[in-house]
Amino acid sequence: MITLKNLTKAFGKQRVVDEACGEFEKGKVTAIIGPNGAGKSTLLSMASRLVTPDGGHVLIDGKAIAEWDTGELAKRLAVLRQANSITMRFTVRELVSFGRFPYSKGNLTTEDNKVIDKAIDYLDLKSLENRYLDELSGGQRQLAFIAMVIAQDTDYVFLDEPLNNLDIRHSLSIMRTIQRLAHEMGKSVVIVIHDINFAACYADHIIAMKQGKIATNAVVDEVIQEAVLENIYDTPFTIVEANGKRMCLYY
Template sequence: MITLEKLSKAFGSQKVVDDASSQFEKGKVTAIIGPNGAGKSTLLSMASRLLPPDAGNVIIDGKSIVDWNTGELAKHLAVLRQANSITMRFTVREMVSFGRFPYSKGNLTDEDNSMIDKALAYLDLASLQDRYLDQLSGGQRQLAFIAMVIAQDTDYVFLDEPLNNLDIKHSLSIMRTIQKLAHDMGKAVVIVIHDINFAACYADHIIAMKKGKIAANAGVNDVIQEAVLSEIYDTPFSIVEANGKRMCLYY
């Protein structure tokens, strides 16, 4: 389990995250939602040690994140950031193989190649493994980045807005994969996401942020409520039920 203890972060005089506490549990998808500028990505960056907090602590499996060796942390926690600009020309397989670096340090073993094969198969990318990333659609490239995270084979997976600029087909594919990673493989998957309906359909737990504070932190059905969402987003919401899932309408 990862525990966030009273995390705070300011940039200049602007407090971006303010006294935020929560937990990320294995076997669950946790979605972090909220308006632009609410502090979602900053919270995830502090939770993954990409950004130092001004106050508070992150505990991973009983040990403070600052006490983890970087190499060992990379075997427990995988992070896919919002911007993934690759200037060198890599094939899909080469890209996915980077997920094995914490283990192989660039000298791939049979075990590494087996994990790469499994990750490619898991996202149905085997037929594209010899294609270059710049020959793929945006959705296919994003799937390749997620396959790299899967190949890293960590207990904790952090994804910062992985659905950006993707069509419905690829967004659904990624969300279904995220849910399988948690439910079938027992990983704790944490995703920063703007689409509330995807969060409602595929997450188990939702952290809703507003102006740097955690405004709601509960199971999906407790957060996907008209009053809760209307308060967080400062806009009216209606909730409808469809196939046992709650869906949001805003107007």
């Protein structure tokens, strides 16, 4: 389990995360939602040691994240950030193989290649594995990056807005994959996401942020409530039931 204790971060005079607490459990998808500027990506960056907090602590299985060796941390925690621009020309398979670097340091073993094959098959990318990234659609490239994260084979997977600029088909494919990673492979998957309905359908737990603070931290059904969402987003919501799931209408 990853535990966040009173995380605080300020940029200049602006406190973007304020005394945030929470837990990321294995076998579950945790969605971090909230308005623009609420501090979602900063919280995820502190939880993954990409940004140093001004206050508070992050614990991975009871050990402070600052105490983890970088190489060992890379075997426990994988992060996919918003911007994934690569200037060099790589095939899908070459990209996915980067996920094995913490283990092989670039010298791929037979076992590494088996893991790479499994990740490519998991995302149904076999027919594209020898295609170059610049030959793919945005959704296909995003799936390739997620395959790289799967190949890293960590207990914890952090994804910062992986659905940006994707069409509905690729967004659904990625959310289904995220759910399978948690429920079938026992990983803790944490996703920063703007689409509340995707969070409602595919997450197990939601952390909702507003103005740097944790506004709500609960299971999905407790968050997908009209009064709760209206307080977070300052806009009216209507909740409807569809196929056993609560869906949000906003206007």
